[in-house]
Amino acid sequence: MASGGGRAIRVLNVAEKPSVAKAVSGILSKNQPGGMRVRDGRSRYNKIFEFNYTIRNQPCQMLFTSVTGHLMELEFDDRYRKWHSCDPVDLYNAPVRKYVPEDKLDIKRTLEAEARSCQWIILWLDCDREGENIAFEVLEVCRQANHNLNVWRARFSALIDREIHQSVQTLVQPNQLFSDAVDVRQEIDLRIGASFTRFQTMLLRSAFDLDFATDDRNLVLSYGPCQFPTLGFVVERYWEIQAHEPEEFWTINCTHNSDEGTATFNWMRGHLFDYTCAVTIYEMCIQEPTATVNKVKQQEKLKYPPHPLSTIELEKRASRYFRMSSEQTMKVAEDLYQNGFISYPRTETDRFSEKTDLRTMVQEQEGHPVWGSYAQRLLDPQSGLWRNPSGGGHDDKAHPPIHPTKFSAGESRWSQDHHRVYELVVRHFLACVSQPAVGAETIVEIDIAGESFSACGRVILAKNYLDVYRFESWGGSVIPTYSFGQQFTPTLTLDSGVTRPPPLLSEADLLGCMDKAGIGTDATMHDHIKKLLDRYYAIKDSNTRFSPTKLGEALVMGYDNMGYELWKPYLRAMMECDMKAVSIGTKRKAEVLETCLQQMKACFLDARANKGKLFEAMAIFFERANRSTGGEQQAVAAVVRKCGICLESDMVLRQKPDGNFMVGCLGYPQCRNVVWLPGSVSEASVTENMCTSCSPGPVFKIQFKFRRLEIPPNYSVQHLGCIGGCDDILRQLVEICGTGSRNSSNTLGRGRGNPTASSSAQRGNSRAQSSCAHCRQTGHLSSDCPSQASRGRTARSQEVDLQNGEPSMPCNSCGAPCMLRTANTANNRGRKFFSCQSQECNFFVWEDNLNGARAERANTSASTSSGRGGRGRGRAGAHPSSVSFVSATGEPISGRCFICGDPGHFANVCPRRG
DNA sequence: GCAAGGTC
Numbered sequence: 001m002a003s004g005g006g007r008a009i010r011v012l013n014v015a016e017k018p019s020v021a022k023a024v025s026g027i028l029s030k031n032q033p034g035g036m037r038v039r040d041g042r043s044r045y046n047k048i049f050e051f052n053y054t055i056r057n058q059p060c061q062m063l064f065t066s067v068t069g070h071l072m073e074l075e076f077d078d079r080y081r082k083w084h085s086c087d088p089v090d091l092y093n094a095p096v097r098k099y100v101p102e103d104k105l106d107i108k109r110t111l112e113a114e115a116r117s118c119q120w121i122i123l124w125l126d127c128d129r130e131g132e133n134i135a136f137e138v139l140e141v142c143r144q145a146n147h148n149l150n151v152w153r154a155r156f157s158a159l160i161d162r163e164i165h166q167s168v169q170t171l172v173q174p175n176q177l178f179s180d181a182v183d184v185r186q187e188i189d190l191r192i193g194a195s196f197t198r199f200q201t202m203l204l205r206s207a208f209d210l211d212f213a214t215d216d217r218n219l220v221l222s223y224g225p226c227q228f229p230t231l232g233f234v235v236e237r238y239w240e241i242q243a244h245e246p247e248e249f250w251t252i253n254c255t256h257n258s259d260e261g262t263a264t265f266n267w268m269r270g271h272l273f274d275y276t277c278a279v280t281i282y283e284m285c286i287q288e289p290t291a292t293v294n295k296v297k298q299q300e301k302l303k304y305p306p307h308p309l310s311t312i313e314l315e316k317r318a319s320r321y322f323r324m325s326s327e328q329t330m331k332v333a334e335d336l337y338q339n340g341f342i343s344y345p346r347t348e349t350d351r352f353s354e355k356t357d358l359r360t361m362v363q364e365q366e367g368h369p370v371w372g373s374y375a376q377r378l379l380d381p382q383s384g385l386w387r388n389p390s391g392g393g394h395d396d397k398a399h400p401p402i403h404p405t406k407f408s409a410g411e412s413r414w415s416q417d418h419h420r421v422y423e424l425v426v427r428h429f430l431a432c433v434s435q436p437a438v439g440a441e442t443i444v445e446i447d448i449a450g451e452s453f454s455a456c457g458r459v460i461l462a463k464n465y466l467d468v469y470r471f472e473s474w475g476g477s478v479i480p481t482y483s484f485g486q487q488f489t490p491t492l493t494l495d496s497g498v499t500r501p502p503p504l505l506s507e508a509d510l511l512g513c514m515d516k517a518g519i520g521t522d523a524t525m526h527d528h529i530k531k532l533l534d535r536y537y538a539i540k541d542s543n544t545r546f547s548p549t550k551l552g553e554a555l556v557m558g559y560d561n562m563g564y565e566l567w568k569p570y571l572r573a574m575m576e577c578d579m580k581a582v583s584i585g586t587k588r589k590a591e592v593l594e595t596c597l598q599q600m601k602a603c604f605l606d607a608r609a610n611k612g613k614l615f616e617a618m619a620i621f622f623e624r625a626n627r628s629t630g631g632e633q634q635a636v637a638a639v640v641r642k643c644g645i646c647l648e649s650d651m652v653l654r655q656k657p658d659g660n661f662m663v664g665c666l667g668y669p670q671c672r673n674v675v676w677l678p679g680s681v682s683e684a685s686v687t688e689n690m691c692t693s694c695s696p697g698p699v700f701k702i703q704f705k706f707r708r709l710e711i712p713p714n715y716s717v718q719h720l721g722c723i724g725g726c727d728d729i730l731r732q733l734v735e736i737c738g739t740g741s742r743n744s745s746n747t748l749g750r751g752r753g754n755p756t757a758s759s760s761a762q763r764g765n766s767r768a769q770s771s772c773a774h775c776r777q778t779g780h781l782s783s784d785c786p787s788q789a790s791r792g793r794t795a796r797s798q799e800v801d802l803q804n805g806e807p808s809m810p811c812n813s814c815g816a817p818c819m820l821r822t823a824n825t826a827n828n829r830g831r832k833f834f835s836c837q838s839q840e841c842n843f844f845v846w847e848d849n850l851n852g853a854r855a856e857r858a859n860t861s862a863s864t865s866s867g868r869g870g871r872g873r874g875r876a877g878a879h880p881s882s883v884s885f886v887s888a889t890g891e892p893i894s895g896r897c898f899i900c901g902d903p904g905h906f907a908n909v910c911p912r913r914g
Numbered sequence: 915g916c917a918a919g920g921t922c
Binding site: 017045071076088103182190195201218222 | 915916917918919920921922
């Protein structure tokens with residue numbers, strides 16, 4: 001065996017995956033006497049390659065095998081494995097052990113057998129922290145079989161010849177600190193995950209009627225330091241949308257038609273939220289409507305191809321272009337990789353090494369029926385199409401960007417998704433090595449009465465990479481030719497729009513959030529997203545956008561109401577920071593573990609002490625299951641009256657988990673109308689007696705029983721009361737005894753649990769002197785009346801739909817139904833408006849404008865739409881060709897001041913203007 | 915039956 005002078009030593013080499021074992025063996029065995037032989041090990045995937053090699057003049061007989069990722073798992077001792085075997089809090093101290101799971105035993109046996117016959121071991125695991133940890137797992141197994149192994153670590157950053165030969169000649173020692181950092185992560189993840197998962201599953205699963213679950217017993221309400229922040233992103237965006245207050249804005253649109261075509265000029269101010277200001281400027285413009293061209297700028301613009309493809313980009317783009325889930329994308333990419341069509345699909349790297357032979361890869365694609373001719377052009381020096389790819393600045397030092405490794409014009413066994421992913425990888429690769437698209441842009445700026453507007457025209461001169469990257473486009477628009485100093489009279493309109501909430505998170509958005517916050521790795525992000533769907537925490541709609549389920553929202557709300565940010569990415573960020581410290585030796589593994597677990601244990605205990613918050617949040621969305629105590633009235637919620645706020649649902653008598661009573665709307669959480677009852681009530685039941693004075697009826701009276709010691713002596717323990725507003729005794733007892741509403745200032749401040757109810761009850765306790773002036777109900781003051789626009793982040797009650805959400809009129813712009821709503825912005829609180837329900841349309845009009853009450857405003861604004869959707873601009877043509885500023889009755893508004901109505905001047909010079 | 919991380 002010896003190729004040199006001395007006796008050859010046997011060296012066991014272990015890679016993280018079979019593909020690396022094969023690739024490195026191929027590189028090292030090249031030109032070696034005897035070449036490379038392959039034999040099977042015990043595990044069918046992990047072959048053993050044999051060849052001769054010389055390391056620093058030492059002849060070696062190399063055996064090269066692999067594992068498949070982690071060889072070991074961390075688990076609690078058997079005594080703690082069963083869910084009911086211990087209190088979940090014990091999991092912070094329970095002994096844990098690392099063991100080789102069943103499905104890895106074959107690999108373990110191969111390693112043991114081979115290690116016995118070797119003198120050296122070289123660890124070729126990936127050069128990241130996880131790889132280092134796997135190295136120590138391999139080492140543990142091998143050392144048990146052979147105590148005398150000489151241990152080495154090969155460090156390599158790419159599977160290219162020079163790199164590999166160099167690394168085997170400059171072997172180092174494995175890095176214990178890197179491995180320690182992973183041990184820390186594993187232990188914290190396990191203890192936190194298992195304790196919180198067991199806790200919240202056992203607490204909530206049987207307590208509520210989880211209508212989506214077919215089998216309650218198998219339902220797991222899991223908690224994890226990655227899955228929960230991922231859910232948090234989804235919920236946070238959902239809340240942002242719910243809390244959005246539409247705000248009306250105004251913009252001046254300017255179009256010019258000439259023989260050469262039409263140009264649309266954008267107002268350089270964008271849009272204004274102040275109507276008076278906008279109309280003032282508009283009036284100035286239409287008074288002197290001549291436009292003067294004061295700038296014509298022509299410039300070349302480049303649109304660059306994307307960076308080489310990393311995993312996250314592949315997932316994002318497949319989601320965007322094909323609506324494929326990240327999970328499916330990775331499944332297909334893995335299959336293409338296994339069959340040799342694309343490179344390793346889990347990579348953070350988005351730059352090619354200078355050594356990569358890019359041209360050969362392009363050459364392989366020359367025969368493709370669709371993009372083959374593009375590949376040919378690319379390689380033709382005459383075309384000038386080639387460009388060395390740019391890099392995005394990421395490099396995991398282990399894998400190159402995802403690129404095609406084998407030509408295929410499509411395989412018969414490929415699914416449509418295989419075709420798509422392969423096509424994306426190839427086209428992306430070809431795009432990366434192509435010149436950017438070139439466009440000629442013309443920017444024309446005009447001045448009208450001191451206001452600036454600009455229009456942009458673009459002609460694409462060379463599509464270059466866009467020829468092959470069909471997923472991207474670059475719109476061109478032709479505008480007429482303008483010259484400096486040219487004057488013309490455009491059409492001006494003052495258009496209104498309304499701000500829209502952001503959209504729900506798409507899969508690409510979600511991946512972006514996770515990437516930014518460091519949640520998960522490129523190889524696991526899609527798993528966390530899938531987990532949200534599997535756990536019924538979130539759903540993905542037909543538009544591939546995510547929204548939380550009731551369960552997902554309730555869990556996040558529960559922890560948020562506790563004041564815990566367990567659903568935010570901070571815990572993970574802190575762990576990442578600690579791991580970094582361990583890996584560079586500034587903190588010790590034991591120290592970080594102890595501190596972190598101590599904190600998390602305290603947090604766990606506190607969360608458990610506050611489990612009522614989780615209950616309350618869950619109770620908002622789900623019915624309690626199997627109520628056996630506390631009176632029958634809860635099981636069959638008794639109707640007290642029709643809800644006067646939403647006009648849709650019934651108000652029912654309920655008893656909260658803490659024993660307090662309330663009358664709440666069944667439309668919760670959409671409708672938050674609630675009447676809190678005195679805290680001294682021990683029993684309550686709805687009777688068939690109807691109140692004769694409260695309206696709208698019927699309002700059924702409630703038979704109350706109060707706790708003697710909690711009410712003043714002059715009040716009776718039994719009371720037949722009415723919550724409709726007529727009952728002085730009830731009102732007085734609310735004042736004296738307070739209500740059963742939550743009164744934690746934290747809850748009030750956060751305001752999502754049941755803010756209207758909480759705040760109303762609190763204030764009612766201290767200063768309620770009479771029933772509410774608006775709805776005549778007790779339990780709150782008019783200032784807190786849920787029928788009025790609410791405050792803070794009380795998302796769903798902000799736009800109280802006075803028309804029961806019924807479509808009220810067809811949209812003037814697109815014909816879709818418009819809803820009548822009530823604004824809650826500072827300037828227009830309580831004012832009603834119609835807004836188009838179509839996501840595509842921004843039509844918006846104040847109701848009083850339609851009614852003619854403010855005809856002046858109405859007709860300068862309400863007849864068109866505009867805004868982000870941009871549709872409004874297109875509507876400028878709907879106006880008369882001349883300047884259109886006419887009221888609904890046809891009366892010209894020009895020449896009359898908007899502020900004071902005086903026909904003698906415009907608003908911009910109105911003496912009443914401050 | 916829990917986590918997240920490797921990978922098949």
